[in-house]
Amino acid sequence: MMMGAWRCRAWLLLLLLIFCHLFDPSMSQLDSRWVAKKRQMREKVRKMFYHAYENYMAHAFPHDELKPLTRSFTDSLSELGNLKLEHLPTDYNGSALTLIESLSSLAVMGNRTEFERAVIWLSENLSFDVDARVNLFECNIRVLGGLVSAHILATDYTSKLVQGSYKNQLLVLAEDLGRRFLPAFDTPTGLPYAWINLKYGVMENETTETSTSGCGSLILEMGVLSRLTGDPRYESAALRALRKLWSMRSSLNLLGTTLDVTTGEWIERSSGIGAGVDSFYEYLFKAHILFGKEDLWRMFHSAYLAVQKYFRHGPWYHEADMKTGKATYWQLTSLQAFWPGLQASANSSHREFVHVWKKFGVLPERYLLDHQMVHPTEKYYPLRPELAESTFYLYQATKDPWYIEVGESIVNSLNLYTKVEGGFASIRDVTNMEKEDHQHSFFLAETCKYLYLLFDDSFLVDRNYIFTTEGHPLPVLSAWHERLPETFIPSNWTCVENEKSTKPASAMSQQVCPALSLNLGDSGQKVESACHIPDAHSDHRCFTDEDCGVDSMSCRRRSCSMAGYCGLWLLI
Ligand SMILES: *[C@@H]1O[C@H](CO)[C@@H](O)[C@H](O)[C@H]1NC(C)=O
Ligand SMILES: *[C@@H]1O[C@H](CO)[C@@H](O)[C@H](O)[C@H]1NC(C)=O
Ligand SMILES: *[C@@H]1O[C@H](CO)[C@@H](O)[C@H](O)[C@H]1NC(C)=O
Ligand SMILES: *[C@@H]1O[C@H](CO)[C@@H](O)[C@H](O)[C@H]1NC(C)=O
Numbered sequence: 001m002m003m004g005a006w007r008c009r010a011w012l013l014l015l016l017l018i019f020c021h022l023f024d025p026s027m028s029q030l031d032s033r034w035v036a037k038k039r040q041m042r043e044k045v046r047k048m049f050y051h052a053y054e055n056y057m058a059h060a061f062p063h064d065e066l067k068p069l070t071r072s073f074t075d076s077l078s079e080l081g082n083l084k085l086e087h088l089p090t091d092y093n094g095s096a097l098t099l100i101e102s103l104s105s106l107a108v109m110g111n112r113t114e115f116e117r118a119v120i121w122l123s124e125n126l127s128f129d130v131d132a133r134v135n136l137f138e139c140n141i142r143v144l145g146g147l148v149s150a151h152i153l154a155t156d157y158t159s160k161l162v163q164g165s166y167k168n169q170l171l172v173l174a175e176d177l178g179r180r181f182l183p184a185f186d187t188p189t190g191l192p193y194a195w196i197n198l199k200y201g202v203m204e205n206e207t208t209e210t211s212t213s214g215c216g217s218l219i220l221e222m223g224v225l226s227r228l229t230g231d232p233r234y235e236s237a238a239l240r241a242l243r244k245l246w247s248m249r250s251s252l253n254l255l256g257t258t259l260d261v262t263t264g265e266w267i268e269r270s271s272g273i274g275a276g277v278d279s280f281y282e283y284l285f286k287a288h289i290l291f292g293k294e295d296l297w298r299m300f301h302s303a304y305l306a307v308q309k310y311f312r313h314g315p316w317y318h319e320a321d322m323k324t325g326k327a328t329y330w331q332l333t334s335l336q337a338f339w340p341g342l343q344a345s346a347n348s349s350h351r352e353f354v355h356v357w358k359k360f361g362v363l364p365e366r367y368l369l370d371h372q373m374v375h376p377t378e379k380y381y382p383l384r385p386e387l388a389e390s391t392f393y394l395y396q397a398t399k400d401p402w403y404i405e406v407g408e409s410i411v412n413s414l415n416l417y418t419k420v421e422g423g424f425a426s427i428r429d430v431t432n433m434e435k436e437d438h439q440h441s442f443f444l445a446e447t448c449k450y451l452y453l454l455f456d457d458s459f460l461v462d463r464n465y466i467f468t469t470e471g472h473p474l475p476v477l478s479a480w481h482e483r484l485p486e487t488f489i490p491s492n493w494t495c496v497e498n499e500k501s502t503k504p505a506s507a508m509s510q511q512v513c514p515a516l517s518l519n520l521g522d523s524g525q526k527v528e529s530a531c532h533i534p535d536a537h538s539d540h541r542c543f544t545d546e547d548c549g550v551d552s553m554s555c556r557r558r559s560c561s562m563a564g565y566c567g568l569w570l571l572i
């Protein structure tokens, strides 16, 4: 129940955007065909966003989310993260969730009037003093993250998003919400309860089971709330939980998926990089960039190496037992599609995801790698953003026009399969494209935003941003840094200079690849990271492993992936 119920979010690497001004304003060198194509695609995405947004405003606002088929609403904030409703809210009429989630997208698309209108409405009408049991993780990434990000965008004098009338209303709301989170952390371990009632705090008989993501993905939003308000309680609570979680890792530096917050013991010891865990890794890394905390970098680095060692199989990642490192489940979950973006040079993994996307038209929630088939019960595609997200980051890193084409095919399938008159509907079953009456708020916060940024990244020109796991941008400010993480900027760093350059440049590889020489674990085995797979060699098409021959650099046999590409996959 827990695994399916945790909708945990994906994460990606923004490193390149942060330390390089990738956007080259001199358009003269650009192929004009690509410029026209990108402009046309950007307008297509803009239309998608407004189709989703305006239908929400017309038929669901101020409730949480739109039901696009029946043009009605669902007060889903209280249901997020749970399949069964155990504590039905008695007096909860929604928190305008989709509007809050849309704020930063409105800013990215430059819609000041609508942004301002939303801020005014929220400041006058939104209250968190409601008898609703919410999932801490979901409420944090969607509501708190949406509010702090929009607050920063609203106070940015260059954006002029709110014409002189902004009086920190969004921050006042965020702080009120943050205070309501704090009782969740009042446990013997400091690990927070997964559920909290916004009005009454932790319920009697509340479940003590939570997930790794649930404990480990709070630091960005709560840390920023502390920096903005000067009240250190939010950041300390989130950091304490993160450190406690890390202390529970196995000797292989692996974590499980679910745990008990009162005893600090693992419940589900198998884990991977998908549901229940993904954003833990993501937040270690991003929090290091945002706050310059060195210990978070060390935690991330060890965790990353363990992932590469125990979960990776060729371009795919499976799940493994945290104690033994033995493979447990051979499945692709759609949430994993974020991982290629992290590595920036992981074209090979991304390509496999694109292959599965193209096979079905969208990405099924769970795909069985060993049988090459969709999971019998998890056949849905709830408009998730992860592949669009990876595509955006990989395009930023490489400027390879191939990613623009991938983005175009994502946009086209979304319009073909999920667009209805009343908005965008999730897919219940990718094998027959049956629709479901739900337009998730992350479609507006993430899917549309990443696709828009893929085709037009002018929002990123003036400032460097980290995107939260819900796609809300947070600026990287030196004032928030304990110490600038200059370790990220190798002295021979080269930025991708224009659209034509396809040079893969990844600070990640600079950091992780030297670890090749590290001794890992008891076995003393060396780990190869993704960036050492020469992509040039893996563009070769194949039917069998024999078609691929031997890699000239390492003398190792290359093998043929599911999508029909040769590669030097790591087999342990
Ligand atoms: C929710 O809506 C119902 C029906 O419109 C109303 O009776 C109730 O007072 C509302 N509750 C709140 C908290 O606004
Ligand atoms: C801003 O959003 C509103 C509401 O959807 C829309 O009517 C308006 O055209 C948008 N403005 C711009 C400049 O896109
Ligand atoms: C929102 O607040 C404004 C100003 O207080 C009020 O006029 C309006 O009726 C409120 N809207 C709702 C839906 O409660
Ligand atoms: C808590 O659980 C116990 C044992 O199942 C039950 O007797 C009690 O009524 C529950 N209390 C509440 C408030 O649900």
Ligand SMILES: *[C@@H]1O[C@H](CO)[C@@H](O)[C@H](O)[C@H]1NC(C)=O
Residues within 6 Å of the ligand: 347, 351, 398, 400, 402, 502, 504, 535, 536, 539
């Ligand atoms: C990524 O893979 C695609 C498909 O094989 C290829 O066309 C593209 O050139 C590759 N990009 C990079 C940066 O290797």
Ligand SMILES: *[C@@H]1O[C@H](CO)[C@@H](O)[C@H](O)[C@H]1NC(C)=O
Residues within 6 Å of the ligand: 490, 492
């Ligand atoms: C950058 O420096 C590292 C370590 O100093 C070195 O291993 C690497 O080859 C250099 N890369 C380039 C492109 O010169």
